[in-house]
Amino acid sequence: MYKLRPILKTYYESLEENKILGMKCPECADVTWPPLPICQVCGSTEVDWTEMGNEAIINEIRFEDSSVGGDYTFRKANDFFADKETPYCISIGKFPNGTHEFHAALYGINEDNLEKWKGKLPFVAPVHFIEMAGGFKAVGFKIPTE
Amino acid sequence: MTKKLSRPVSVIGTSTLGQRYFDDPEYDGLSIYELWAYACHQAMEDAGVKPKDIDKVVYAHMANFQTGGNVLAPVGSMMEWAGLRGKPIVHIEQACASGYMAFVEACDAVASGRYDIVMVAGVESPKHFIPREQPAFRIKPIREYDAWWHPGRALFDTTYYRFDGVSDNLLTEEHGKLYIKKHGISEETLDDAYNAMAVNLRRGAAQNPRACERKEFAETAKENGYDDVLDYMRSEYNPKITQYIRKSGSVLHNVAAGAIIVCSADIAEKFSKKTINVVDYASSSNTQRYPFCFHQMNVDVKDALVENGTDLDNLDLMITTVMTSGEQMDSAEVFGYLPDGEGYKYELEGRTAYDGDRPINPHGGDISFGHAFAASGINMISEAILQMRGEAGGCQVNKKVARCLVRGMGGGHTTVGIVLEADF
Numbered sequence: 001m002y003k004l005r006p007i008l009k010t011y012y013e014s015l016e017e018n019k020i021l022g023m024k025c026p027e028c029a030d031v032t033w034p035p036l037p038i039c040q041v042c043g044s045t046e047v048d049w050t051e052m053g054n055e056a057i058i059n060e061i062r063f064e065d066s067s068v069g070g071d072y073t074f075r076k077a078n079d080f081f082a083d084k085e086t087p088y089c090i091s092i093g094k095f096p097n098g099t100h101e102f103h104a105a106l107y108g109i110n111e112d113n114l115e116k117w118k119g120k121l122p123f124v125a126p127v128h129f130i131e132m133a134g135g136f137k138a139v140g141f142k143i144p145t146e
Numbered sequence: 147m148t149k150k151l152s153r154p155v156s157v158i159g160t161s162t163l164g165q166r167y168f169d170d171p172e173y174d175g176l177s178i179y180e181l182w183a184y185a186c187h188q189a190m191e192d193a194g195v196k197p198k199d200i201d202k203v204v205y206a207h208m209a210n211f212q213t214g215g216n217v218l219a220p221v222g223s224m225m226e227w228a229g230l231r232g233k234p235i236v237h238i239e240q241a242c243a244s245g246y247m248a249f250v251e252a253c254d255a256v257a258s259g260r261y262d263i264v265m266v267a268g269v270e271s272p273k274h275f276i277p278r279e280q281p282a283f284r285i286k287p288i289r290e291y292d293a294w295w296h297p298g299r300a301l302f303d304t305t306y307y308r309f310d311g312v313s314d315n316l317l318t319e320e321h322g323k324l325y326i327k328k329h330g331i332s333e334e335t336l337d338d339a340y341n342a343m344a345v346n347l348r349r350g351a352a353q354n355p356r357a358c359e360r361k362e363f364a365e366t367a368k369e370n371g372y373d374d375v376l377d378y379m380r381s382e383y384n385p386k387i388t389q390y391i392r393k394s395g396s397v398l399h400n401v402a403a404g405a406i407i408v409c410s411a412d413i414a415e416k417f418s419k420k421t422i423n424v425v426d427y428a429s430s431s432n433t434q435r436y437p438f439c440f441h442q443m444n445v446d447v448k449d450a451l452v453e454n455g456t457d458l459d460n461l462d463l464m465i466t467t468v469m470t471s472g473e474q475m476d477s478a479e480v481f482g483y484l485p486d487g488e489g490y491k492y493e494l495e496g497r498t499a500y501d502g503d504r505p506i507n508p509h510g511g512d513i514s515f516g517h518a519f520a521a522s523g524i525n526m527i528s529e530a531i532l533q534m535r536g537e538a539g540g541c542q543v544n545k546k547v548a549r550c551l552v553r554g555m556g557g558g559h560t561t562v563g564i565v566l567e568a569d570f
Contacts, residue, residue: 034435063389092437103434
């Protein structure tokens with residue numbers, strides 16, 4: 001039976017405790033992050049919370065040069081991050097216990113080290129909790145300490 | 147399980163209003179109200195119908211700056227401007243897929259048997275807005291109004307939508323990564339194919355008075371000292387925005403309005419000698435959180451059409467959203483319009499240009515023709531209609547277009563496939 005329960009509140013409050021939650025399906029074992037109340041593979045509503053861990057495997061690095069004057073949406077992106085200075089790019093990653101790839105910010109990448117880190121793909125990156133200007137956290141990652 | 151239309155639907159009228167930037171002198175003193183009303187009346191005149199003949203309107207608009215929410219829908223006033231006050235209207239707001247979905251809804255309305263003649267119409271001004279407490283012709287550039295993108299960025303939960311920082315360019319450039327991985331071509335070859343595509347599309351746009359950018363890249367190249375246009379396309383004049391996408395391969399944003407009239411096929415001939423039948427359509431919605439989601443939606447829509455028994459083997463023309471270069475090649479191959487893994491060769495050889503043997507987007511596509519968000523789908527379908535009628539003008543393809551696939555995508559995000567067939 002479908003349970004009415006707070007999904008977003010639980011998720012964001014856990015982020016404040018530096019804990020990332022997803023949902024696991026007891027019927028097909030699919031793991032969804034961010035959490036959803038229904039299994040996206042088998043449709044079960046019996047999904048339950050599962051911890052995603054504190055690192056991800058980064059498979060791809062995406063980099064956009066917003067200085068070229070392309071899409072202005074990218075230039076706006078940093079406006080809602082408390083940290084407006086540290087460079088980041090977009091990555092494609094996967095939690096070790098997750099079952100789907102995702103897009104997420106990858107901190108520490110800049111034009112000088114881009115090629116070096118591309119050469120290291122795939123690599124494991126620790127979680128970097130992004131402080132959003134609105135007073136909450138979002139999930140990102142950062143290049144590992146060498 | 148979808149089914150074929152329970153009542154055949156035909157297209158009998160279209161607008162032909164061009165794509166322009168709002169600071170184009172042609173639009174001096176105009177607002178979106180005049181553009182919308184003009185497009186509606188172009189379509190009605192083309193179909194030979196009067197406002198009293200229209201049974202229903204399906205309205206496509208994404209960035210509603212008339213009422214900005216405020217517990218007021220814009221549709222009532224828009225109906226007055228078009229002379230349609232009192233008629234039923236429904237507003238589709240599905241980002242850049244709105245126009246395509248509005249067309250689909252209009253067809254469903256006719257196919258249901260409830261309405262005989264339905265107009266799909268939309269308007270969008272993505273780079274300008276109507277300032278608060280000002281008359282609508284006093285438009286301002288978006289860049290002077292921070293709060294346009296902000297409400298979206300601040301209000302939506304980015305955890306469940308596109309992650310902040312993942313732009314249209316970055317999302318659609320994944321087609322390039324996938325293409326290289328799948329077909330084993332080099333990044334340089336992909337770059338050349340994308341550049342050739344931009345040149346091909348601009349050649350069509352240069353012949354199309356309705357297009358926004360009408361100067362061929364070859365001419366621009368010469369002005370900058372390049373005899374070979376592809377050398378110019380690889381140069382600093384056309385820098386890379388992402389790993390694969392150059393500036394010439396990214397969508398334009400401009401103002402536009404558009405309208406199309408559909409009706410029950412059994413009365414279509416009363417209005418038009420060049421009726422176009424709506425064979426079938428399908429759509430798929432996905433999230434933007436997962437990699438390669440755009441490619442997956444293409445596969446889902448194609449599968450839905452095929453499962454419905456719709457023949458995609460005999461297409462004479464394909465018109466597709468091209469937010470960035472990779473989208474055109476992926477779409478053409480997934481839907482079988484170009485052979486799998488061979489699309490890049492067709493682009494390099496110019497075969498996809500308006501005068502080639504496998505034309506795609508002869509009007510210029512979103513990266514040269516233009517793109518006005520929610521109105522774009524209507525405008526693209528209109529270009530398909532003009533091609534099928536042989537009325538596209540300078541960018542008319544050099545063969546009869548009996549069957550055409552219009553494939554559209556929007557950041558809502560949704561992909562739509564519509565198959566049209568000439569009935570004359």
